Amino acid sequence: MNTTEQQFLKALDDKLWKAADKLRSNLDAANYKHIVLGLIFLKYVSDAFEERQEELKALFQKNDDDNIYYLPRDDFNSDEDYQQAIADELEILDYYQEKNIFWVPRHARWSTLKDTATLAIGSVIWQNEQGEDVKLRSISWLIDNALDEIEKANSKLKGILNRISNYQLDNEKLIGLINSFSDTSFRNPEYQGEKLELHSKDILGHVYEYFLGQFALAEGKQGGQYYTPKSIVTLIVEMLQPFQGRVYDPAMGSGGFFVSSEKFIEEHAKERHYDASEQKKHISVYGQESNPTTWKLAAMNMAIRGIDFNFGKKNADTFLDDQHPDLRADFVMANPPFNIKDWWHARLEEDVRWQYGTPPKGNANFGWMQHMLHHLNDNGSMALLLANGSMSSNTNNEGVIRRKLIEADLVECMVALPGQLFTNTQIPACIWFLTKNKQGKNATAKDGGSAENAGAISGQVDRRGETLFIDARNMGFMKDRVLRDFTREDIATIADTFHAWQQGKSYENKPGFCFAASLEDIQKHDFVLTPGRYVGAAEQDDDGEPFADKMMRLTGLLQEQFSESDRLEEEIKKNFSGLGYHV
Structure with a gap:
């Protein structure tokens, strides 16, 4: 995005968050997020629906031989009949589904919500299917009714959308929130007189992500379970390049990896001369989440963007109740909670997933790593965020498992991250990149995996017996006093280094940043995978002065400075003595 677009989104974020934050006096963040995100959801799906309606309305009236939507005016007796026919056509579900547009029933549309909210409580607002008058009971009831209508029309969302009547908010606060969202132009936006090239989907998707991040900050440690920093998600997606195939996240939170995968496809489809909407059909999304609230947030997040998804029949524990037991994915990405202690159960003894050793019970x-490997097909690749201890710990069988993973040639790349990236923990983290296939683009799939995903996208060469180490601890910037973030340039530097190594193109080891290690190199370090051990120290600029000469010169300079310090100290003592003070 250009600077103007960024300024527009920043101003929009501030405005909407300020409006939403007024609820803080009545509810804590864990509760009022349901109200705010529910309204953003309604606004988003309504805007996308109405945008498609306007497009269809123009198509119905456009006399063009290639236009299959055209409704000839001459086929109708009167202009009134013609306009009614167009109105009827606009309510046909297939027109929206063919463009992957979320279907929004009439009484759930934002225009209905906004207009009805201004009426007096008790006013008749519409007639139901039985011809009975329906009266406005409260604004919270009005919103809940819209959510009910959407769930009825979209079976995948049944039981997903949180109702707000339970929170007992007064009507005025809710009307204020509705007006704040209504007053914002999400379509054809302008900023300081300049028209922007942002679509409503981009804007509201951004707002939804921004609010998730803000709620994660407000909730502290608990909030972090559903939100992974956007830059880290983007980095992983840019490195793995999930352009087609099955994508799985066993600890999906609010679904950030899936959203970034969709954005990756949109951005890179143009480079490959593909139609992005067609390319998205080649991606299948699978996820699992144990927290019921977070599971619902993820489903809403997918629905907002028109992403088809399979999150299992319910929220469930990934280890004890795997919702996708037969899945073998092309890409697996996850940011599970670090160092979970109370995860073990007797049922996990001798589990088929522990192919490289039983994980510590504490x-x-x-356990996460081997679960992900179990669900990876023979050409698949995965990325896993873990605490730094996973790279070096030898306690409770961890060292043994790590050694077996290395000897099986599964570890493709290790990335050490800077501190202060996460809202919910200060534990230093790293990213493990593992793959079932380092052979490159000539690999063939054995269990249904796409051979194209093995290397056709990135043009991989044979990297068997090698592991790339990247030390990114000194990258990024402080976005505020607490949190660090990556720039787009940082992400590109890391991802480009990884792809250059994969492709065998213009890759060079860079002291202090990256090193391609052999199995023998890793053995010398006792199978510890900390990148700092391999990349070494960054090279210092060579000024051409021999080291011995430089040391002699600097030592002499230091002696001169010591002598000058002694002289100044004597001068100060004389001055104090002249004033009658003895130092």
């Missing part, structure tokens, strides 16, 4: 890190 730490789930290598």
Whole structure:
């Protein structure tokens, strides 16, 4: 985005958050997020629906031989009949589904919500299917009714959308929130007189992500379970390049990896001369989440963007109640909670997933890793965010498991991250990139995995017996006093380094940043995978002065400075003595 677009989104974020934050006096963040995100959801799906309606309305009236939507005016007896025919056509579900547009029933549309909210409580607002008058009971009831209508029309969202009547908010506060969202132009936006190239989907998707991040900050440690920093998600997606195939996240939170995968496709489809909407049909999304609230947030997040998804029949524990037991994915990405202690159950003894060793009962890190490997097909690749201890710990079988993973040639790349990236923990983190196939683009799938995903996208060469180490601890910037973030340039530097190594193009080891290690190199370090051990120290600029000469010169300079310090100290003592003070 250009600077003007960024300024527009920043002003929009501030405005909407300020409006939403007025609820804080009545509810804590864990509760009022349901109200705010529910309204953003309604606004978003309504805007996308109405945008398609306007497009269809123009198509119905456009006399063009190639236009299959055209409704000839001459086929109708009167202009009134013609306009009614157009209105009837606009309510046909297929026109929206063919463009992957979320269907919004009439009484759930934002225009209905906004207009009805201004009426007096008790006013008749419409007639139901039985011809009975329906009266406005409260604004919270009005919103809940809209959510009911959407769930009835969209079976995948049944039981997903949170109702707000339970929170007992007064009508005026809710009307104020509705007006704040209504007063904002999400379509054809302008900023300081300049028209922007942002679509309503981009804007509201951004707002939804921004609010998730703000709620995660407000909720502290608990909030972090549903939100992974956008820059980290983007980095992983840019490195894995999930352009087609099955994408799985066993600890999906609010679904950030899936959203970034969709954005990746949109951005890179143009480079490959593909139609983005067609390319998205080649991606299948699978996820699992144990927290019921977060599971619902993820489903809403997918619905907002028109992403088809399979999150299992319910929220469930990934280890004890796997919702996708037969899935073998092309890409697996996850940011599970670090170092979970109370995850073990007797049922997990001798589990088929522990192919490289039974994980410690007091730490789930290598349980997550092996669960993900189990769900990876023979050409698949995965990325896993873990605490730094996973790279070096030898306690409770962790060292043994790590060694077996290395000897099986599964570890493709290790990335050490800077601190202060996460809202909910200060534990230093790293990213493990593992793959079932380092052979490159000539690989063939054995269990239904796409051979194209093995290397056709990135043009991989044979990297068997090698692992790339990247030390990114000194990258990024402080976005505020607490949190660090990556710039787009940082993300591109890391991802480009990884792809250059994969492709065998213009890759070079860079001291202090990256190093391609052999299995023998890793063995020398006792199978510890900390990148700092391999990349070494960054090279210092060579000024051409021999080291011995430089040391002699600097030592002499230091002696001169010491002598000058002694002289100044004597001068100060004389001055104090002249004033009658003895130092």
